Structure formats: structure tokens, C-alpha cells
Amino acid sequence: xxxxxxxxxxxxxxxxxxxxxxxxxxxxxxxxxxxxxxxxxxxxxxxxxxxxxxxxxxxxxxxxxxxxxxxxxxxxxxxxxxxxxxxxxxxxxxxxxxxxxxxxxxxxxxxxxxxxxxxxxxxxxxxxxxxxxxxxxxxxxxxxxxxxxxxxxxxxxxxxxxxxxxxxxxxxxxxxxxxxxxxxxxxxxxxxxxxxxxxxxxxxxxxxxxxxxxxxxxxxxxxxxxxxxxxxxxxxxxxxxxxxxxxxxxxxxxxxxxxxxxxxxxxxxxxxxxxxxxxxxxxxxxxxxxxxxxxxxxxxxxxxxxxxxxxxxxxxxxxxxxxxxxxxxxxxxxxxxxxxxxxxxxxxxxxxxxxxxxxxxxxxxxxxxxxxxxxxxxxxxxxxxxxxxxxxxxxxxxxxxxxxxxxxxxxxxxxxx
Amino acid sequence: xxxxxxxxxxxxxxxxxxxxxxxxxxxxxxxxxxxxxxxxxxxxxxxxxxxxxxxxxxxxxxxxxxxxxxxxxxxxxxxxxxxxxxxxxxxxxxxxxxxxxxxxxxxxxxx
Ligand SMILES: Cc1cc2nc3c(=O)[nH]c(=O)nc-3n(C[C@H](O)[C@H](O)[C@H](O)COP(=O)(O)OP(=O)(O)OC[C@H]3O[C@@H](n4cnc5c(N)ncnc54)[C@H](O)[C@@H]3O)c2cc1C
Ligand SMILES: [Zn+2]
Numbered sequence: 024x025x026x027x028x029x030x031x032x033x034x035x036x037x038x039x040x041x042x043x044x045x046x047x048x049x050x051x052x053x054x055x056x057x058x059x060x061x062x063x064x065x066x067x068x069x070x071x072x073x074x075x076x077x078x079x080x081x082x083x084x085x086x087x088x089x090x091x092x093x094x095x096x097x098x099x100x101x102x103x104x105x106x107x108x109x110x111x112x113x114x115x116x117x118x119x120x121x122x123x124x125x126x127x128x129x130x131x132x133x134x135x136x137x138x139x140x141x142x143x144x145x146x147x148x149x150x151x152x153x154x155x156x157x158x159x160x161x162x163x164x165x166x167x168x169x170x171x172x173x174x175x176x177x178x179x180x181x182x183x184x185x186x187x188x189x190x191x192x193x194x195x196x197x198x199x200x201x202x203x204x205x206x207x208x209x210x211x212x213x214x215x216x217x218x219x220x221x222x223x224x225x226x227x228x229x230x231x232x233x234x235x236x237x238x239x240x241x242x243x244x245x246x247x248x249x250x251x252x253x254x255x256x257x258x259x260x261x262x263x264x265x266x267x268x269x270x271x272x273x274x275x276x277x278x279x280x281x282x283x284x285x286x287x288x289x290x291x292x293x294x295x296x297x298x299x300x301x302x303x304x305x306x307x308x309x310x311x312x313x314x315x316x317x318x319x320x321x322x323x324x325x326x327x328x329x330x331x332x333x334x335x336x337x338x339x340x341x342x343x344x345x346x347x348x349x350x351x352x353x354x355x356x357x358x359x360x361x362x363x364x365x366x367x368x369x370x371x372x373x374x375x376x377x378x379x380x381x382x383x384x385x386x387x388x389x390x391x392x393x394x395x396x397x398x399x400x401x402x403x404x405x406x407x408x409x410x411x412x413x414x415x416x417x418x419x420x421x422x423x424x425x426x427x428x429x430x431x432x433x434x435x436x437x438x439x440x
Numbered sequence: 441x442x443x444x445x446x447x448x449x450x451x452x453x454x455x456x457x458x459x460x461x462x463x464x465x466x467x468x469x470x471x472x473x474x475x476x477x478x479x480x481x482x483x484x485x486x487x488x489x490x491x492x493x494x495x496x497x498x499x500x501x502x503x504x505x506x507x508x509x510x511x512x513x514x515x516x517x518x519x520x521x522x523x524x525x526x527x528x529x530x531x532x533x534x535x536x537x538x539x540x541x542x543x544x545x546x547x548x549x550x551x
Contacts, residue, residue, distance in 0.1 A: 266489035277485040279462075280514075324460040325442070327514050328491045333441045335456065368485050424485040425477050 024220040027131055046212060047219035052226050055253035056084045058407060059245055060260055061231050061268055063087035064096040065207075065393065066385055067260035068214035068225070069400025070407070072130075075221035077401075078408035083223045084254070085215075086247060088230035092211030095262050096393065098362035100285050100307055100319040102298055103394040104141040104202035106161045106168040111418040111430045112371060113164035118415050119398025120201055126397055132213030134205050135312065140297040141202030142171065142180060144347070146191045150303055154197040171196045180297050182348045190346045191304050204298060204309055204317075210396055234272035234382070242272070242381035258383040258407050263328065263363025265386035272379050276386070277424045278365045281322040282332035283390050286359035288351070290314030304343035315357065318344060322364065322390065332361045364389045368424065370433035374403055374416040383407050384421065442517060446500045447508050447524045457502040463487050464495040464509045465529050491515060493532060493540065498522070513540065 025031060025044050035042055058074060060067045063085045074080045085091075103123060105116035122129075123136045145151045154170070161168040173185040176196040185193045215225050226249075233246030234257065244253035259268050263280040270276075295310035307319035320340035323332045337359055345352040367373060367387035372395070374385045385403045388395065402413040412420070423429055442455040469475045469483055488494070494514050499507045511520040511532055520532050520540045533543040 264491070266487075267491045275482075275486045276489065277481075277487065279487050279489050280491075324455075325496065325512070325517075326489060326494060327517055329515060329517050331517075333455065335441050425481040427477075 024216070046216040047225050049227065050224045052084060052086075052224065052229065052247070052249055052252050055244070056224070057082040057254065058256045058258065059083070059252060059254040060085045060258045061245065062094065062259070062261040062264075063091035063211070063215070063225055063227065064094045064260065064262060065092070065210045065214060065396040066096075066262075066388070066399050066403070067258070068092075068211055068218055069396055070258060070260060070385065070403045071223045071225075072214045072218040072221070073401050073404035074408060075218055075223055078404060080408055081222035083218070084252060085218070085223060085225045086229050086231055086245065086252070087225070087227045088248075090227050091215050091225060092208055095283075095362040095364060095388075096211050096396070097208055098285065098360055099207055099393040100309070100317050101204040101207050101393055102141060102202070102300065102307060102309070102319070102391075103136070103205060104199050104298075105166055105394070106141075106143075106157055106197065106199045106202070107166075107432055108157055108160050109371075109430050109432060110164060112432055113161065113166050114415050115372075115374075115398055115402070115419065116395055117164070117166050117398075118401070119395045122397035122401060123205065124201075126205075126210075126213070130213035130217050132209060132216060134209045134213055136203065136205040138201050138203040139309075140179065140198055140200045142176060142297055142299050143197045143199075144176070144191075144193050144299065144301040144303070145195045145197070146193065146301065146303045148194075151194050154195065158197055166199075167201055168197055168199045171198050180295070180299055182295060182350050183299065184347055184349055191301070191343065193347075202298065204311075205393075206312075207393060210393075214400070231268060232271075234268065236272065236379065240380060242379060256381050256383065256407055258385060258403065260385045260403070262386065262388065262392075263365050265365050265384065269377070269384065272377075272382055274377055274379060274382075276384075277368055277373075277421075278387060279326050280328060280363050280365050281325070282327050282329060282361045283322045283364045284320045284332040284336055284359055284361045286318050286320065286337055286356050287311070287315035288318070288354045289357050291316075291354070294350075299347070301343065301347065304347070306340045306343040306347065308344060308348070316351065316354065318356075322366075328363055330361045330363055366390070368433070369429040369431045371430035372399070372419055373421050374399060374419040375406055375412050375421060376410075377421055442519075444498060444510070444519065445522050446503055446506075447522050448504045448506045449500065453500070453503060457500060459499045459501045461497040461499050461507065464497045493520065495529060497525075511540075511542075 405413040
């Protein structure tokens, strides 16, 4: 693989850009691999990348039914933060945040991680108490998060309406300065390029249709639309489709799949300097480098695999956006879309082993797993390579729903993101 | 937005009047304090989450207030049927052209 650099750009500029390599190849599937990863989203591609880079396992196939990055990775609003309440979550999301900071250099690929600050608004007494509790818990865990008065919040984000007569008055905010956004596609592409360079096969347009198990119950490989592919270790990283694939292996999951939508406005000049989230009124907003306002809405109330949600979900979010930022109420929305998110009962992910020997699962990221991509992939690679979890994902087991050791961010945050 | 037929009101009404309350036909154990951790996990946390036909409960919260069951295709989001709570699981069949209808056969016990 040729390194990307200012010199490479200059050299190619002289040669009419004819010398660039393909970022990854499209190989024919082999009969057998050491490890198969099902799902070429950021978490799956990242897992292959770290398996190859840190564990020396390179005989890997990442199998994707569509195109790489076409799932939730390419559909999300890219909010990155780590100010979760519980110790386990703080550990996992902060691990990811630490990796985000060096990811472009590590991958030699600009993922455009921008630590512009994530500000979470409080609109009532309960919000204020909850936010302050988070700030203190975060401080004890070494996670940055600070309290802002309404005036400080306004100074940090000038378009914010802090009038006390507003429909959703702002009583303060929690700010994580290290939080921000990144370019979602670039994360998938960068990991795919880095993995392919180390010999990983990224096999697109190939759907897994079955999981084969031997007489001893252990995994032997997967049936796909391009035939059977063998492997003694299979990692399922299929987001909203996890229940479907795990069912093929005979495992019933504590998951439900819901549509989650987002939308963007027409592009405008830079006006919005940070990310603002309001869990109470359910709206998230930032501005992309292209100038679009990127707005995240809520989930529909029913399970679905349709990748489309109800219009009233979007309009509810836009109501809230217009109240909080009156300056935007005449902007036109350009497009909206949906993804299918896999939600666990405690709103925390499942990253680890399964009852089936050789079968691993990384799922349940629900509405908020983009931010965790590097950390999740890193500890999942460790789990697959060593056949035991990394210290950081040790609590995120599938059997916590039997033991009762939940990581109840659902109760802590009322909303996951 | 979905349009949902309430089997009590006998009317098709917008989704905003309803609250989805999850997978249907899950029996609450009679002796819940004494069941095993495995049985509790199955009852409380594990879900079918099918891609295709799902059996689910709805509540007509801004109408008659009652719970009822529905069969819906989670790929097209189209309802096959809705029926009153307490009735047995309605069996459905998929025809060759892909359409789904209620079959005459009834299976399972009423929950
Ligand atoms: C609208 C929206 C907004 C969001 N906003 C945020 C946010 O602001 N911040 C945040 O942190 N998170 C956010 N999320 C959540 C985030 O997108 C996900 O948690 C994360 O991207 C999941 O990554 P993944 O790699 O696990 O899954 P995906 O990127 O979905 O990858 C899974 C892949 O598996 C493939 N697959 C499925 N079934 C099969 C099969 N049978 N065979 C082969 N391949 C298969 C799919 O095609 C898909 O490409 C948002 C999600 C959505 C939908
Ligand atoms: Zn009714």
C-alpha cells in the first residue's frame, strides 16, 4: 500500500492522478479462513484491522451483504463522546475516545475527527441533577465533562436560544470538550484499506444465510449467497440484523431492532460550532464540513427492518430544533434516511463470547455505537484472538441478562447516544 | 405513520393513538419469584425480533385504552391482522405471490 502524504499528492498531481492504488481489493472468497467477521461496518472492519495489526491474524474474511459502510456506520449523525455514567461504560467509551485522537495517523487516512465539543442541555430540575451526577461520576473516572450555565452555553454555541420563556428553557448544560464528530464513511474506508493492506479479504455483496455448527456444537463456518465459507472463529458484527444471524446459530438474543432516522438541511455557511444534544426534547444537531445541519431524530416505537421510519418522528425533532434554535426555522431540509438499530434491555452493548464455541458477538450498540467504533473493534479483536475478553469489555457479556449484572445506561441516561 | 385497526373500536386509526408494547404471547410465569435465572432471562429479556412476520402487542392508549395483538411484517411494516387480547395466536400463511393472510387453522393456547 502506498502511503498517503503531501508528497504523494504532489507527485500524483504531476502525473494526472494515474498512480493511486485501489484502496482495497474485491477478492474471490477462499474455502476457509482463520476468522470470519460478519458485517463490514466500522466495528467489523475495525475488528479485522486490529486482529491483523495487533494479533498477527491476517487470514480473515469480512463478509458484507451490501457494500462496506452501508449500514448504520454510513447512516449515523457521528456524535462522539464518552461521558457515560457507569464505570464499565466510561472505560469502554473513553478507550474509544483515546483511539479516535490518533486514528487518522494510525490508519494513514483522514477520518476528520473533530473535537469541537458536545454540549448536552438540561431543561428541567431533573435534567440538571442528572447532568451534575454524570459530571461527578465522570470526574471520578477521569472523563472530562463540565457544567455550563445558560450564559456560558450561549457563549459556546451562539445560535442557542436561552430565553427563560422558551418552550424548553435551557437551565444549563454539560460540556465534554473532547467530544465531537468524525467522517463516518472515512472510518469504514480507512479500516477497510488498513485491513486489506494486511491481507484481510473484504467480501462485499455476499450475504450470510446460515451459521454451520459441528457435532460438538462449535462453529464450522457460514453459508453465504456465494457458497459455504469455513472458519473456526466467527464474529457477528451485524448491528440491526444480529438477531437474524444469531438465530441461524440457534441463539435467541436480548435484542430488538428499531428504525432510527436522521436528516440534513441545505448547506449553509459555518454557523454551528459544536454538537448540541437534548435528550429531554430528543434532538441532536451539528454542522457538517459541507455546511449541512446534521440532525438526529428518535426511534420508532415498533420493531422493523424496513430502514424507513415515520414522518412524525422527524417532525417532532424539527419542532424541538426550531424552539431551541429559532434562527433555523426557515431552513429547508434536504434529505432524510433511516437505519436499523439493535437495542438491548439496558441500552449497553454486548461484546464477547456466546454459548456457541467459536462464535463471538459484538452488537447492541443501538442508537449510539459510532462513537465507540475504534474501542469496540479493538477489544473485540482481543476477545476473538485470545478467546477471552479484554479487561475493558469484560462486563459487556451476553450472560449479564441471566446473572443480572446489567450496565443500565438506559436508566442512567433515559436515551442512548 | 402506521394505520392500525383496533379490534375493540373496530376502526383504523393513526399510530399516534397507540403505544407498542412489545412481543406478544409471552406468558408471565405464575410463580415468578421461584423460577430459575434461565427462565427469567427467557421471559424478561430474550426476544424473537424476527425479520418478517412478528406477533406484537399494541395498546390503544388514546382511544379505548385496551391492549390487543397484531401480526405485522417487519420488512414492509404492513399489518396482516389485529385481534383481541386473550385470543389464541392467529396462524398466518404466505401465498406463492408473497402475500400473507390469516389461515383457518388456529395454533397455540390463548394468552
Ligand atoms: C440515524 C442514526 C443516527 C445515529 N447517530 C449516532 C451518533 O450520533 N453517534 C453514535 O455514536 N452512534 C450513532 N448511531 C449508531 C451507530 O450508527 C451504530 O451504533 C454503529 O454505526 C454500528 O456500527 P456497526 O459496524 O456495528 O454496524 P453497521 O455499520 O450497521 O454494520 C453492520 C453490517 O452488517 C451487514 N449485515 C447484516 N446482515 C448481514 C448478513 N446476513 N450477511 C452479511 N452482512 C450482513 C450490514 O449490511 C451492515 O453493513 C446512529 C445510528 C443511526 C441509524
Ligand atoms: Zn380501541
